[in-house]
Amino acid sequence: MTLSLTSLKNIPFIRQGDNLADILVNSLRETNIELQDDDILVLAQKIVSKTEGQMVNLQTVTPSAHALELAEKSGKDPRIAELILKESNEILRVRFGSVVVEHRLGFVCANAGIDQSNVKGDEDSEYALLLPVDPDKSAKEIRDALEKITNKKIGVMIIDSHGRAWRIGTVGICIGLSGIPALIDERGWQDLFGYTLKITVVGVADELAAAASLMMGQAAEGTPVVHVRGFPYPLGEGSLKELIRPKEQDMFR
Amino acid sequence: MTLSLTSLKNIPFIRQGDNLADILVNSLRETNIELQDDDILVLAQKIVSKTEGQMVNLQTVTPSAHALELAEKSGKDPRIAELILKESNEILRVRFGSVVVEHRLGFVCANAGIDQSNVKGDEDSEYALLLPVDPDKSAKEIRDALEKITNKKIGVMIIDSHGRAWRIGTVGICIGLSGIPALIDERGWQDLFGYTLKITVVGVADELAAAASLMMGQAAEGTPVVHVRGFPYPLGEGSLKELIRPKEQDMFR
Numbered sequence: 001m002t003l004s005l006t007s008l009k010n011i012p013f014i015r016q017g018d019n020l021a022d023i024l025v026n027s028l029r030e031t032n033i034e035l036q037d038d039d040i041l042v043l044a045q046k047i048v049s050k051t052e053g054q055m056v057n058l059q060t061v062t063p064s065a066h067a068l069e070l071a072e073k074s075g076k077d078p079r080i081a082e083l084i085l086k087e088s089n090e091i092l093r094v095r096f097g098s099v100v101v102e103h104r105l106g107f108v109c110a111n112a113g114i115d116q117s118n119v120k121g122d123e124d125s126e127y128a129l130l131l132p133v134d135p136d137k138s139a140k141e142i143r144d145a146l147e148k149i150t151n152k153k154i155g156v157m158i159i160d161s162h163g164r165a166w167r168i169g170t171v172g173i174c175i176g177l178s179g180i181p182a183l184i185d186e187r188g189w190q191d192l193f194g195y196t197l198k199i200t201v202v203g204v205a206d207e208l209a210a211a212a213s214l215m216m217g218q219a220a221e222g223t224p225v226v227h228v229r230g231f232p233y234p235l236g237e238g239s240l241k242e243l244i245r246p247k248e249q250d251m252f253r
Numbered sequence: 254m255t256l257s258l259t260s261l262k263n264i265p266f267i268r269q270g271d272n273l274a275d276i277l278v279n280s281l282r283e284t285n286i287e288l289q290d291d292d293i294l295v296l297a298q299k300i301v302s303k304t305e306g307q308m309v310n311l312q313t314v315t316p317s318a319h320a321l322e323l324a325e326k327s328g329k330d331p332r333i334a335e336l337i338l339k340e341s342n343e344i345l346r347v348r349f350g351s352v353v354v355e356h357r358l359g360f361v362c363a364n365a366g367i368d369q370s371n372v373k374g375d376e377d378s379e380y381a382l383l384l385p386v387d388p389d390k391s392a393k394e395i396r397d398a399l400e401k402i403t404n405k406k407i408g409v410m411i412i413d414s415h416g417r418a419w420r421i422g423t424v425g426i427c428i429g430l431s432g433i434p435a436l437i438d439e440r441g442w443q444d445l446f447g448y449t450l451k452i453t454v455v456g457v458a459d460e461l462a463a464a465a466s467l468m469m470g471q472a473a474e475g476t477p478v479v480h481v482r483g484f485p486y487p488l489g490e491g492s493l494k495e496l497i498r499p500k501e502q503d504m505f506r
Binding site: 001002003006096108161164165167169170171172173182183200201202203204205207208210211213214215217223231232242243244245249 | 254255256257258259260349360361414417418419420421422423424425426435436453454455456457458459460461463464466467468470476484485495496497498502
């Protein structure tokens with residue numbers, strides 16, 4: 001069994017309102033890939049957010065008193081602090097220049113996933129990029145459009161890079177998906193000796209996100225889409241919610 | 254650019270003292286893969302630990318008073334609690350039936366990585382499997398042996414499955430490596446617009462571990478080795494230590 005992940009060629013610079021499905025079809029062709037049933041496309045959050053107009057001109061942001069306080073504590077630009085507050089349900093920690101939050105989408109992450117690299121507007125202003133409004137919905141819309149064009153049954157996932165509590169280095173994680181399972185629940189399966197497994201729920205969507213992230217690079221490579229063939233589980237519906245540990249089961253709150 | 258991950262066929266049941274390099278060469282042949290320079294083999298912790306004799310017959314374990322207390326608090330078998338204490342530098346949390354520890358190898362994990370699935374001895378006793386004594390060293394020994402046999406320059410990684418603080422589902426993570434970078438430090442690289450990236454250090458070894466874990470399955474599939482071709486960074490020396498966040502930078506202690 002082989003899993004293969006290929007970076008798509010010639011993804012152009014993305015702007016608000018761009019039709020991602022058309023861009024993907026074009027890039028698949030230029031990469032010499034013909035979509036098959038059960039293929040998956042993994043997209044960097046950034047290109048989805050840009051098409052949705054999630055870029056914010058920092059000149060339009062006025063920091064509140066709370067934001068000024070957070071900026072002081074974290075060393076962040078007060079306008080970024082304001083956006084972090086707006087995008088978060090709760091501030092969990094401020095440490096080492098990072099603001100760890102529960103994002104409005106429910107997951108825990110640093111700085112509310114707000115990004116300033118590879119983000120530029122048409123004028124000479126500073127911009128920040130927020131995460132997609134509803135990444136599961138974005139993934140579903142892109143998937144529906146692609147399935148309509150290609151007549152193949154596929155999965156679509158949107159990923160971001162997150163730091164970890166106890167380990168160095170960011171890794172790709174899933175922030176939205178459609179047509180892919182989020183988790184594989186192996187509880188009740190039997191091991192090689194017939195013992196029943198008790199606790200294994202595997203975060204397959206996050207494992208695939210990490211794999212795809214490897215093929216995206218982070219800086220100037222500009223390969224924000226990865227084609228996946230050979231995902232070893234049947235495609236099926238998953239959602240971001242399944243991947244988020246409920247607050248009351250969180251080991252650290 | 255394509256990254257491909259292939260589960261090796263016909264890895265036999267592993268016993269203490271088995272020569273993993275010979276087993277891998279044989280399974281590569283049966284999977285029709287000829288090793289090339291820059292290929293990587295990713296091994297499940299379990300087969301490495303077994304060859305090293307890290308299986309413990311629970312009949313030989315006598316729980317201390319401290320272990321009895323931990324067993325009471327966590328609901329674990331007192332003999333497993335004893336092994337968790339022996340394998341850990343520090344107990345961090347006991348919650349929801351899990352014991353979160355700083356393992357003697359330095360990383361934070363649940364239950365000291367002690368495993369009871371797919372573990373069986375020759376007699377009718379209960380066994381538990383500890384992690385390899387020094388996984389970086391194990392990876393290096395396996396790599397050296399394979400390079401000697403094949404005359405190719407390769408990487409070897411040993412992985413385990415870990416839970417996460419805030420997300421549901423286990424994911425593959427690196428616990429030992431040789432000939433592969435642990436991290437790619439992109440600080441100072443420039444983005445598409447020439448802005449300098451400030452904070453991105455990517456956990457490429459953990460991303461690859463997650464990818465390989467997808468192709469191993471967890472229960473009875475018995476595919477504990479994955480061959481990797483097309484890793485998008487130059488091979489080089491990495492170590493487990495680089496992946497572990499120093500205690501003083503830990504966001505949650």
